[in-house]
Amino acid sequence: MTRSITRRQALAAGAAAIAAPAAFAQAAAFPGKPIRLVVPYPPGGSSDIIARMVSNLLSDALKQPVLVDNRAGANGNLGADQVAKSAPDGYNLLLCDVGALAISPSVYGKLPFDPSKELRGVTMLAYSPHLLVVHPSVPASNLKELVALSKQKELNFAISGTGGANHLAGVALQQATGARWQYVPYKGGSQAIQDTVSGQCQVMMNGMLATLPHVQSGKLKLLGVSKKTRMPLIGDVPTIAEQGVPGYETGTWQGVLAPRGTPEAIVQRLNTELVRAIRNPDVRARLAGQGAEVVTMSPAEQDRFFTQERKRWGEVVAQAGIKID
Template sequence: MTRKLLPRRLVLTLLCAIALPASAENWPNKPIRIIVPYSPGGSSDIIARAISGPLSDALKQTVIVENKAGANGNTGTDAVAKANDGHTLLLCDVGALAITASVYAKLPFDPSKDLKPVAMLAYSPHLLVVHPSVTASNLQELVALSHKQKLNFAVTAIGSAPHLAGVAVEKATKAEWQYIPYKGGAQAIGDTVGGQTQVLMNGMLATLPHVQSGKLKVLGVSKATRVPLLANVPTIAEQGVKGFESGTWQGVLMPANTPPAVVAKVSAELTRIIRSPEVRERLVSQGAEVYTMSPAEMSSFFERERKNWATVVAQGGVKIE
């Protein structure tokens, strides 16, 4: 008797279906991993650690935050996109993720198809900061200075949202600076604090403590309106770059094969946690705004960001092979 063998792709699909929970009733049934695709100390890492304890309490299961940096965030993101255990979450800058497909000629995953939006958590504007030795006290003076001396501009990664924000400001003001790429916000901040680089654009959540300590000098905020914690600092739009606004949008995604019931459960818990007074106050005191979205709203936001940043990428000629 001859037995027919199932196609390999169908076998893999069936195995994945068996591995994933059929509903949210018995989920989670093992530890949950929150993958942060950047080095420790950045905005996404800060938020992941702020929510991990409350999420563990709510779901009565261990929640582990794992930093999996590499390839401008693509290493960790790819790991989540290919996860089939039903217990792996990605916490990243959703705006930066929307940029990825425009910057990279080839990716091992499709951000729009292989990941499912779960919940938006927070927003923080970018701060334009310089090392205290830089004599400029506003954006106009920084632009003028860039024509007289070499200024190294630290970027968290080539093609990241802070990098493209810097490109947009450079193009609008005709500034001149040399981009120095890093493997994450913590490293970019560290070298700017140390004076190896002179200029930095980065998320307020991770950068504000260094401004408050005097290790960095802030020249502008990339928000439409001034922020209360830095009420005396003008926005970049106020300083001549009309309509300019950028920032980091931290959110959670899961693999596309995650059952809708699980996505809904995680979304509800994360939204409740991030809105809780203790977590909200902790983040607001550091410069982040709690900014929640449902999975559907987050999906629409992602598509808008993808289109908007694609234009900036094309104008800046940013491409990674």
């Protein structure tokens, strides 16, 4: 049996036939100018550190400058929105904490963009667990003592921004332990670290990549790690799961995203070169020395990860009643 083709279907098929060669030509010529790698946080955080590790290698591979552009604001949403609204041609990319980006739709009532519809995955790059740290003056040496202390005196908990990954990590810990603390939001993880080091805040959970140097220098005291297993790099420090919160695991997932509609050939080229850059032995060794592990994904795998994280943290947000209009 034959089926007649409607005029609309014929027009759509014709448009696709016309667009395909144009997209192929665009991908074949890519890149023909500098690429902007937007980090939606201030310098010094985990995403910024990784962006600067891979940008030169990516530039060498693509034969074009790759410029790291810090666009901080609104807990990373300002820079993410700029990339989401940019031309889908591969020249504007977003390198951020993908988990934090997945949280935003649940927290922000008026988010100016929909990351699920306006951004697509290119690849994940690295994962590092959160470290639960306190200022050295805090009289607690483990999670149980910290929870007890939080019920006796007011503690300030530094976060990189309301609704960020480390904020939700703290909320999940509160829900599991009954701890009490006051969240103090900053414009990025590096500023949150600075105020915890100075003693203006007493508690923080932050990505290991940016936080470990301050633990090693003695400026912060480490109470636990949000990973399934202990990490030899930080000695005999127990996981948070071991300290009475079974299954507790959080962290920062740095990855690269592009505007949806970016030609598949360009996305795949970027995936190939970014994976090669992050797996560079020197980069891998530097990351491992700071507690981060290389984790790469295909574009489709990263999109699935984003969907899973959005569902997971949406439940935490709903239970905590966190909402920003």
